[in-house]
Amino acid sequence: MTDLTRRDLLGLGIGLAGSALLPAPGAAQQKPATGTAGTPRRGGSLIVLVQNDWTVLDPVFGGPPNGMEMIYDRWIRWEKDPKTGQWGPRPQMVAEWDLRAGTEVVLKLQRGIKFHDGTPWDAAAAKWNLDRMIFDPASRMRAYFGSVDTSRENAAELERLKQSAAQTFDYASKAVEVFDSYTVKLHLRAPNAPILSVLSPVVNYSYPVSPTAYRKLGKAAFNRSPVGAGPFRFVEWKSGSHVLLRRNPDYWQMGADDKPLPYLDEIRYRLVIDDSVRFLELRSGTAHFTELIQAKDAPTAKSDPQLVYLESQDSANAYRLTFDAANAASPFVREPALRLAFLHALDREAMARILGLGAGASLRYLLPKGSFAYDDSVPSHGHDRARAQTLVKQAVAANPSLAGPDGRVAVTLSVPERPVDKAVAEMIKQMADNVGFDVRIDALERAAMTSKVWGEKGQYHAAIMRNPVVAGDPDSQWSLFFHSKGFANVTHLREAAWDGLIDTARATTDTAKRKALYRQMAQRAYDQAWFGYLWQQNWNWVHARKVKNFVEPVADRWIFTEVWLE
Amino acid sequence: MATYVAHRLVQIVPVLLLVTMISFALMFVLPGDPALLILGDQVADREAYETLRTRLQLDRPLPLQYAAWLGKAVRGDLGTSTRDDSPVAGGIAERLPVTLELSALALLFAVSLALPAGIVSAVRPNSRVDVCCSVLSLGGAAVPHFWLGILLIYALGVATRLLPISGYVPFREDPLGNLTHMMMPATALGLGIAAILMRQVRSSLLEALGEDYVVTARAKGLSTAVVIARHALRNALIPVVTVLGLQVGRLFGGAVITETIFSLPGLGRWAVDSILWRDFSVVQAVCLVMALGVLLSNLAADLAYAWIDPRIRYRA
Numbered sequence: 001m002t003d004l005t006r007r008d009l010l011g012l013g014i015g016l017a018g019s020a021l022l023p024a025p026g027a028a029q030q031k032p033a034t035g036t037a038g039t040p041r042r043g044g045s046l047i048v049l050v051q052n053d054w055t056v057l058d059p060v061f062g063g064p065p066n067g068m069e070m071i072y073d074r075w076i077r078w079e080k081d082p083k084t085g086q087w088g089p090r091p092q093m094v095a096e097w098d099l100r101a102g103t104e105v106v107l108k109l110q111r112g113i114k115f116h117d118g119t120p121w122d123a124a125a126a127k128w129n130l131d132r133m134i135f136d137p138a139s140r141m142r143a144y145f146g147s148v149d150t151s152r153e154n155a156a157e158l159e160r161l162k163q164s165a166a167q168t169f170d171y172a173s174k175a176v177e178v179f180d181s182y183t184v185k186l187h188l189r190a191p192n193a194p195i196l197s198v199l200s201p202v203v204n205y206s207y208p209v210s211p212t213a214y215r216k217l218g219k220a221a222f223n224r225s226p227v228g229a230g231p232f233r234f235v236e237w238k239s240g241s242h243v244l245l246r247r248n249p250d251y252w253q254m255g256a257d258d259k260p261l262p263y264l265d266e267i268r269y270r271l272v273i274d275d276s277v278r279f280l281e282l283r284s285g286t287a288h289f290t291e292l293i294q295a296k297d298a299p300t301a302k303s304d305p306q307l308v309y310l311e312s313q314d315s316a317n318a319y320r321l322t323f324d325a326a327n328a329a330s331p332f333v334r335e336p337a338l339r340l341a342f343l344h345a346l347d348r349e350a351m352a353r354i355l356g357l358g359a360g361a362s363l364r365y366l367l368p369k370g371s372f373a374y375d376d377s378v379p380s381h382g383h384d385r386a387r388a389q390t391l392v393k394q395a396v397a398a399n400p401s402l403a404g405p406d407g408r409v410a411v412t413l414s415v416p417e418r419p420v421d422k423a424v425a426e427m428i429k430q431m432a433d434n435v436g437f438d439v440r441i442d443a444l445e446r447a448a449m450t451s452k453v454w455g456e457k458g459q460y461h462a463a464i465m466r467n468p469v470v471a472g473d474p475d476s477q478w479s480l481f482f483h484s485k486g487f488a489n490v491t492h493l494r495e496a497a498w499d500g501l502i503d504t505a506r507a508t509t510d511t512a513k514r515k516a517l518y519r520q521m522a523q524r525a526y527d528q529a530w531f532g533y534l535w536q537q538n539w540n541w542v543h544a545r546k547v548k549n550f551v552e553p554v555a556d557r558w559i560f561t562e563v564w565l566e
Numbered sequence: 567m568a569t570y571v572a573h574r575l576v577q578i579v580p581v582l583l584l585v586t587m588i589s590f591a592l593m594f595v596l597p598g599d600p601a602l603l604i605l606g607d608q609v610a611d612r613e614a615y616e617t618l619r620t621r622l623q624l625d626r627p628l629p630l631q632y633a634a635w636l637g638k639a640v641r642g643d644l645g646t647s648t649r650d651d652s653p654v655a656g657g658i659a660e661r662l663p664v665t666l667e668l669s670a671l672a673l674l675f676a677v678s679l680a681l682p683a684g685i686v687s688a689v690r691p692n693s694r695v696d697v698c699c700s701v702l703s704l705g706g707a708a709v710p711h712f713w714l715g716i717l718l719i720y721a722l723g724v725a726t727r728l729l730p731i732s733g734y735v736p737f738r739e740d741p742l743g744n745l746t747h748m749m750m751p752a753t754a755l756g757l758g759i760a761a762i763l764m765r766q767v768r769s770s771l772l773e774a775l776g777e778d779y780v781v782t783a784r785a786k787g788l789s790t791a792v793v794i795a796r797h798a799l800r801n802a803l804i805p806v807v808t809v810l811g812l813q814v815g816r817l818f819g820g821a822v823i824t825e826t827i828f829s830l831p832g833l834g835r836w837a838v839d840s841i842l843w844r845d846f847s848v849v850q851a852v853c854l855v856m857a858l859g860v861l862l863s864n865l866a867a868d869l870a871y872a873w874i875d876p877r878i879r880y881r882a
């Protein structure tokens with residue numbers, strides 16, 4: 001399966017019960033904790049190496065993060081509680097929130113914040129940003145606001161927006177209401193438990209931008225000259241080369257020395273596509289930070305006294321297996337037992353050990369361990385070669401047309417044209433061939449893979465996909481992959497039962513109820529066996545030892561606000 | 567001669583037309599729907615998908631799409647990137663100088679290495695120097711330049727820290743920085759060409775040195791250096807110029823990988839990204855520019871023959 005970019009599929013995590021209520025007022029104003037990192041030093045230029053080129057710098061229209069999280073500030077932070085180990089929302093540009101009304105989300109804004117062009121952060125700016133996220137036809141956020149109550153909107157105006165190639169955005173919705181100067185209300189059709197995570201960096205498109213700048217510059221120009229409220233101001237973007245940011249002297253948060261953050265003078269994000277070259281740059285000292293070095297380089301990074309290697313247990317790239325429910329000719333559709341056989345043939349521990357090189361773990365379920373709905377009492381398709389062989393034999397005996405002249409069931413495994421994915425495919429082939437399948441590996445480049453697997457009509461038998469996962473709200477994972485409107489529903493399952501379960505779980509804030517519903521989903525997924533879990537490569541970050549106070553972020557949302565250089 | 571040049575320039579037009587037709591057709595033969603790639607997490611939104619296809623004119627017949635592109639291209643409008651809506655012409659203007667600089671430096675490196683090595687090998691055939699040069703040239707031709715690039719990065723960037731590992735600095739911002747950043751990529755790209763050139767120089771010069779006029783020149787008492795520089799080398803250069811002209815295409819192709827390894831924001835890497843993303847406008851424009859580059863370099867090679875050998879004169 002196509003590597004759905006990291007930003008697309010990060011779990012919408014939320015520590016649900018606590019997050020529905022108001023957090024402590026003024027929490028966002030607290031001084032940052034430096035822990036054992038030492039005394040902050042001001043100044044310096046941080047060189048960050050990125051591997052994905054920039055296409056947009058306006059977050060609502062997509063693109064890899066790569067600096068956007070520093071140009072723009074966040075509605076809500078997403079951080080790990082060191083005591084509980086759970087990830088959840090923390091106040092940032094939104095100081096307090098209230099979800100207790102169910103279909104009404106009340107957001108009280110942090111005061112004293114300004115965008116880089118001086119535009120105040122207030123309810124008007126917040127409303128404009130929410131309206132743009134929800135109603136701009138090209139907004140990547142629309143899919144995440146499906147529960148917004150649009151019944152009172154001006155349909156003609158929305159249609160006009162859709163048809164015009166507008167360079168600005170000027171629609172004022174009824175769904176987003178300005179309550180007072182620093183309070184907005186978002187009206188929903190139904191309660192939506194994960195709504196706060198949508199406003200966090202877990203979803204990469206949600207950073208607020210300056211409405212003044214957007215209106216003045218227009219869509220295209222704003223994309224090249226973004227204006228946010230973040231700790232760093234945009235300076236320069238050279239296509240295919242770098243993005244340069246300089247500190248925002250008027251940032252609202254204070255450092256440990258009672259002066260405004262950030263500590264750094266500037267950040268230069270440099271594009272270096274090749275994994276090996278990025279790592280070499282770090283080792284040579286010409287750069288300070290990167291992420292996702294190859295597993296084979298991890299031992300070197302760990303042993304290098306000039307480098308610090310961080311590995312996450314909560315963020316990972318998960319490798320999964322899907323079957324196409326819409327392909328009537330597929331042996332996996334004609335005989336469900338073959339799906340079970342295929343899944344039981346796979347030794348996930350071996351995959352994690354051999355391919356992860358010490359930075360991998362086997363997967364049994366859709367949800368990662370840090371999720372509140374993770375439940376290991378649900379059965380999983382473990383490695384059982386004997387059972388797999390029996391299932392194949394029985395299936396072929398009952399329906400000889402499933403097998404070829406050699407008695408083996410011929411299937412195609414579609415895989416992205418990437419080294420690790422192909423290695424996964426080779427291992428799967430070997431394991432599946434041993435139980436009676438004849439697997440043909442079909443390695444496809446990105447566009448071909450996307451069309452084949454994501455296309456409207458199913459065209460594949462089985463496919464490998466790699467997606468980022470973060471411990472958090474289960475809704476994101478289940479709705480993305482199993483809801484009929486989920487954009488990652490590559491099994492092409494369109495079942496009312498699935499939609500019902502997912503919508504019900506999303507609409508309640510009762511944690512126990514949600515957990516029970518997600519257990520039902522996990523059991524259903526196991527019974528239907530359209531989706532398989534293989535192994536994950538834990539997310540990693542590597543930085544120079546002189547970089548201080550870098551805290552594990554949500555995958556690739558690097559936060560350097562409180563980082564300094566020694 | 568001027569008429570000849572004018573005729574050659576006119577002949578470029580139908581060739582470019584053919585190149586754009588073929589590249590356009592090939593992009594559509596490739597599997598993959600650009601609208602699906604662009605939509606990302608809106609891919610389940612059928613309406614958004616249809617709207618995007620209409621906006622990109624993907625719902626029109628291929629000939630009409632090509633005609634529309636051609637109509638704009640002849641007016642200088644190369645369209646906008648489907649990926650980020652930026653003008654393609656602007657992207658070419660930004661990236662072409664980088665690729666041209668890389669190619670020029672690689673060529674300069676290749677010629678600077680190949681000429682002296684080829685001359686020495688030809689003057690002392692089968693000597694230790696000749697064998698050494700031959701072995702090195704075979705190695706240079708065999709080694710993939712991406713592997714050589716990584717090796718150079720490690721040796722000169724990491725182990726000795728003599729040169730920067732990757733990245734690009736515009737010449738007008740920092741000339742010295744620009745050259746230090748380009749040294750490794752130019753070497754990696756140029757070495758393979760140097761190897762081929764050196765063999766050609768050696769072979770052509772050896773042949774020239776066996777001619778009667780060279781014997782006469784020696785008999786007149788001229789030194790070896792004068793014999794080579796004034797008599798033999800010039801006659802040996804024509805096949806060398808031919809080979810050089812043919813290497814331009816290889817330079818552009820090699821630039822793709824070199825730009826990726828050394829993170830140079832050039833045309834080659836942009837072209838590959840655009841193919842993977844099915845960014846038709848960019849691919850068309852880059853093919854056009856590269857084809858034009860190859861055709862012009864072939865013309866330059868032909869004109870160089872006339873300069874080298876006064877007996878060659880072109881007529882329209």
